[in-house]
Amino acid sequence: MSLIIAGERSGVGKTTVTLTLLASLCRRDRSVQSFKVGPDYIDPMFHQHVTGRPCRNLDPVLTSEAYVQQCFARHSQLTEYALVEGVMGLFDGIGHSVGETRGSGETGTWGIPNAQCPMPHDPCPTDFASTAHIARLLDLPVVLAIDCSRLSGSVAAIAHGYQSFDPRIKMAGVVLNRVGSDRHLSLLKDSLQSLQLPILGVLRRQDNITIPDRHLGLVPTAELPELDAVINRLADLGDTCFDWQRLLPLLQSKPLPISPSPHLPTDAMNRVSTYSPVRIAIARDRAFNFYYQDNLDLLQQLGAELVFWSPLKDAELPKDVQGMYFGGGFPEVFAQQLAENISARNAVKRAILKGMPTIAECGGLMYLCEEIIDFEGKSWSMAGVLPTSAVMGGRLTLGYRRAVALQDNLLVKVGKTVYGHEFHRSHLTSIPNQPLFETSRYDCEENMGCEGWSLPANVHASYVHLHWGESVEIPQQFIKECLKVASSKTWI
Numbered sequence: 001m002s003l004i005i006a007g008e009r010s011g012v013g014k015t016t017v018t019l020t021l022l023a024s025l026c027r028r029d030r031s032v033q034s035f036k037v038g039p040d041y042i043d044p045m046f047h048q049h050v051t052g053r054p055c056r057n058l059d060p061v062l063t064s065e066a067y068v069q070q071c072f073a074r075h076s077q078l079t080e081y082a083l084v085e086g087v088m089g090l091f092d093g094i095g096h097s098v099g100e101t102r103g104s105g106e107t108g109t110w111g112i113p114n115a116q117c118p119m120p121h122d123p124c125p126t127d128f129a130s131t132a133h134i135a136r137l138l139d140l141p142v143v144l145a146i147d148c149s150r151l152s153g154s155v156a157a158i159a160h161g162y163q164s165f166d167p168r169i170k171m172a173g174v175v176l177n178r179v180g181s182d183r184h185l186s187l188l189k190d191s192l193q194s195l196q197l198p199i200l201g202v203l204r205r206q207d208n209i210t211i212p213d214r215h216l217g218l219v220p221t222a223e224l225p226e227l228d229a230v231i232n233r234l235a236d237l238g239d240t241c242f243d244w245q246r247l248l249p250l251l252q253s254k255p256l257p258i259s260p261s262p263h264l265p266t267d268a269m270n271r272v273s274t275y276s277p278v279r280i281a282i283a284r285d286r287a288f289n290f291y292y293q294d295n296l297d298l299l300q301q302l303g304a305e306l307v308f309w310s311p312l313k314d315a316e317l318p319k320d321v322q323g324m325y326f327g328g329g330f331p332e333v334f335a336q337q338l339a340e341n342i343s344a345r346n347a348v349k350r351a352i353l354k355g356m357p358t359i360a361e362c363g364g365l366m367y368l369c370e371e372i373i374d375f376e377g378k379s380w381s382m383a384g385v386l387p388t389s390a391v392m393g394g395r396l397t398l399g400y401r402r403a404v405a406l407q408d409n410l411l412v413k414v415g416k417t418v419y420g421h422e423f424h425r426s427h428l429t430s431i432p433n434q435p436l437f438e439t440s441r442y443d444c445e446e447n448m449g450c451e452g453w454s455l456p457a458n459v460h461a462s463y464v465h466l467h468w469g470e471s472v473e474i475p476q477q478f479i480k481e482c483l484k485v486a487s488s489k490t491w492i
Helices: 014-029 041-051 065-076 131-138 157-163 182-195 226-242 244-252 265-274 293-301 335-341 341-351 363-368 473-487
Strands: 002-009 032-037 056-059 080-089 142-147 171-179 199-204 278-283 287-288 303-311 323-326 358-361 370-371 377-380 386-405 417-426 437-441 447-451 459-462
Touching: 002 014, 002 131, 002 244, 014 032, 014 080, 014 142, 014 171, 014 199, 014 226, 032 041, 032 065, 041 370, 056 065, 056 293, 065 080, 065 131, 080 131, 131 142, 142 157, 157 171, 157 182, 171 363, 182 199, 199 226, 199 244, 226 363, 287 363, 287 386, 293 303, 293 473, 323 341, 323 363, 323 473, 335 341, 335 377, 341 363, 363 370, 363 386, 363 417, 363 459, 386 459
Parallel strands: 002 080, 002 142, 032 056, 032 080, 142 171, 171 199, 278 303, 278 323, 323 358, 358 459, 370 386
Antiparallel strands: 370 377, 386 417, 386 437, 437 447
16 A cells, blocks of 8 residues: 655655656556655645645654654545655654654654664664654555666665665665666666565666756746646656566555544634634745645634635735735745735735734745845845845755744744744844744754744744644634634724
């Protein structure tokens, strides 16, 4: 029923291998649920484009180990197959402090269920939230993708190392990517023969199948008009490059049962569902498209009607909405178009100044600033709600964050700790006198400074992306604030 596509490191072609598998399976009219390890937004867009189903993120830092198991069980049981794309190299994770795990179930000192606790001398003490960690949590076999473009006989040493490094990992086989010629393939096969590790696929170098990237990774699907043609070529490739006689039985094998639990606590649902529905405007277009599907699902399950709109194209906000949600994305790429849509910017500012509860994450925060200064130094006017500017630069801010609320705000109370992720190349020219959060790295006590805006008080604007799967109180609080707008009949 399911397996994990892992890489020996970043850049080996995990996404290409995964998309090729998904495209070929979907061409066979198979229903497939995809998953992505880690906090990534862009790779899941490609998964969804191929399968027609929202991809789900599996991230025990943003949620918990229990949530990862429940999420996988809940969604994988709805399809014939499930495929998980890993993150970075197989064992690349983070350090994990004692007591940091959130979620139900007894855990050992590493926050891993006791039945799966590391050995006394764990082979990889920093692989929490890695692909290997998820493979152990879900008891799934791993297919290792290897970039063969600059090696031949050495492939056996690489494969052997990954196969033997952690005996808890069930290595199902390898996929050889970027193979240059028949002679090259022969050398690779000869080298791997002694390992008795199946070769489940061979992808030759493909000059006609490319997905462009830029400063934060792959270019999102909405900006690629030729994407369907690329997916068709991947499906053609998948029909011939994989050993389906070996792969399909792996995909059809069932993992150990994991009891799903309700997505929402019953009491949380009951406390909200007694109210009238609220309408929340969700900014979704080429500039704003970084949303965890689980977050959107939670809003709907809590009684919200989601109304999607485009700050790029729409002149006004949707009618009769009582809340706004701006996800991350690439407002810097579309800054001129956003700036030229003056009526939309003014509508957003008016709504916020009238008290509209508003969540703005990363790119959404940038949109609420006075201006965005792009990579070329050009200034573009934005909504002007926050008295600061977002300036693009070469420095990448990247990593998990532990964030402690410094004051009561739209979503959380003072002292509340949340766990999120930062991923941006912009910085603000100023921070408020009373910032939202004091942040630190997740895997150590290194202080990352204060950040985030909650002025006006109905705004939550932060660079920290949050997944609400283990924090239902966050969307619940947001909807309660939206209900105040609804009850006051302040239709905006």
